Amino acid sequence: MSSVSDMDLFAARTPPHQPLAARMRPASLDEYAGQQHLLGPGRPLRVALEQGALHSMIFWGPPGVGKTTLAKLLATLADAHFVTISAVLAGVKDIRLAVDQARQHAAQNGRQTILFVDEVHRFNKAQQDAFLPYVEDGTLLFIGATTENPSFELNNALLSRARVYVLKSLDEEALDALLSRALSDGERGLGQHQLSISAEARSILIGAADGDARRLLNLLEIAADLVPDGGTIDVELVGDLLNDNRRRFDKGGEAFYDQISALHKSVRGSNPDASLYWYARMIDGGCDPLYIARRVVRMASEDIGNADPRALTLCLHAWDVQERLGSPEGELAIAQAIVYLACAPKSNAVYMGYKKAMQDVAGQSSLEPPLHLRNAPTKLMKELGYSQGYRYAHDEPEAYAAGEDYFPEELEPRSYYQPVSRGLELKIGQKLEYLRSLDAASPNKRRRP
Missing domain, CATH: 1.10.3710 (post-AAA+ oligomerization domain-like)
Structure with missing residues (x-):
């Protein structure tokens, strides 16, 4: 199957095997959940749509917040030909094929072509450069979607030609509305099954979605499969469903570095409670405890230093416990070290002194x-x-x-x-x-x- 495809947003019939999340894709901006900071009245993307001034853009946000759906809606509203490729599967050959399609549609009916590239951060520099001439001359209107920070993952040349829009995780209100619509919609959703959901189960399910609409609908669909028509999704069922649920955590991506940064800054700010929270978030998300142990040793030298030299020893012991005993004993030892660091007197004098010495050495001859x-x-x-x-x-x-x-x-x-x-x-x-x-x-x- 080719990695380049024409997408018809409003298919006449929905395949019976299509997942609930796909069936519930919004058909209009009024159905679109969240992102009011971009699409609310007077907001930048809404104004661009109303003025018919679409431009190349990059949607940056976590999974399940509607990046692909928004791109399809923009194409529909602009009456543009929509071509999508996935950077996981595509190469320069697919980009050229998309360009050929764009030229054909422009010549035949004068329609503009939107090229949507999912996971654009997975393209290498040469592949990203392949877009530039066609974006520059207007052959393509480029929309890229990424979960990674564009500043780090995309070429400056591409960034200079596209406006970056940050999409946020959906809040509980948006998720609640989406859940209600999925349960009541008899055409695309689960309405024909006449299911109900208890208030507590509803709250737990929304919390487990963690701002991800696709995740919410996938969980709801699984739960619905386990309940007879006319039945109720209750707390016990949701609890079984979420037995091994994990909050959002990308071991190599933006969420990873945001959370370790939050942990480090909570320790530096002498807040043991916030430090424990971010540590628990990372462990819950599947982070390797040894990675955290290594970073905690760094904190001991960078932020506590000689104000309390015992901190470094304690952190090294915690690291050793994790290596010797594993989970859960090692994780508790790391938690002890984190709390000690948060409560210890702070000094970055050694860290700053070392940096100054390194600057002098780098600026001098031998x-x-x-x-x-x-x-x-x-x-x-x-x-x-x-x-x-x-x-x-x-x-x-x-x-x-x-x-x-x-x-x-x-x-x-x-x-x-x-x-x-x-x-x-x-x-x-x-x-x-x-x-x-x-x-x-x-x-x-x-x-x-």
Whole structure:
């Protein structure tokens, strides 16, 4: 079967085997659920439709929010020829075939062609570039759908020629209306079965859909298959149906990075409850606990640092427990570490100091260590002055060589590490201030060349 197809939105007959989600696709904007921030009165996409000013666009949003359906509706409203290809199956050959179809329809009846590319982020750079001449000269009006951030997944050249519209997960009100319509519609929905649903079961089903209309309708269809005509979908049935339900979580996509970001920022913000919530969301969604353990170790160094050095040790132990014992013991140990980090005093002084040091190193040539800091294991090295004048700190008062200089001769001494006045770093900062006062007063302060 070709991956390029003409799509007739209003088929005369609906195949009996067609899933409920497909049968319930809206036939008009009035039936379209959600996305009022784009399609409400005066909103940008609605205005473009009313003015007949369609343009190339990219729909970015999670699964089941109506990206494909909206593209089909736009084609119908614009009386445009609609061609769809899937980036999972298609290649440059299919793009050329779509271009040929567009030219034929333009020549025969003057109709514009909308090329809809599902999962456009799966096309590589060369495939994305193949669209550009035809979008540029108006042969095609391009609509791409993606669940991934277009900034990362699509070429700048393609992005510059298409407007990005962000589609949001459907809220409970929109899902509730869709569920009611599916149960009552006797032509496309389940109305002929005269089913009812208890209020509690309805609420659970809507929650389990997680903003995904297709998921809601698929769950409803399964539940309806288990109930006789005229029966009631109850809590027990829905509970059995959702026994292993998972919230939305894409192990390599936008949702993944959004959730780990939310976890990290909740820890940094000293909110153990939100930290536990995002951790639970990721575990519930199937995230590898070892990935979270690794990120938690990073948090210990980046956001707690020397304000509480025990945090790093605790996080490493949690990682070890996960590797040794697995689930659920390891996951609980990681939760313990996360709560400890959230409650610990915060300092990014080590992290910021390290970044500043790396910037200096990257911006300098390979500066040599000063001679007095070099090792001198041979006679020649000693004759060349290696290690000459080095002051052994343990032989100095308070085990500190006051006034000593440890930077390369070409680089003025820097102060990268600035301890905060929280946790252990309060004491560390006081110690460093005292040592600096010894440096200032030292008669042995090393003079730079």
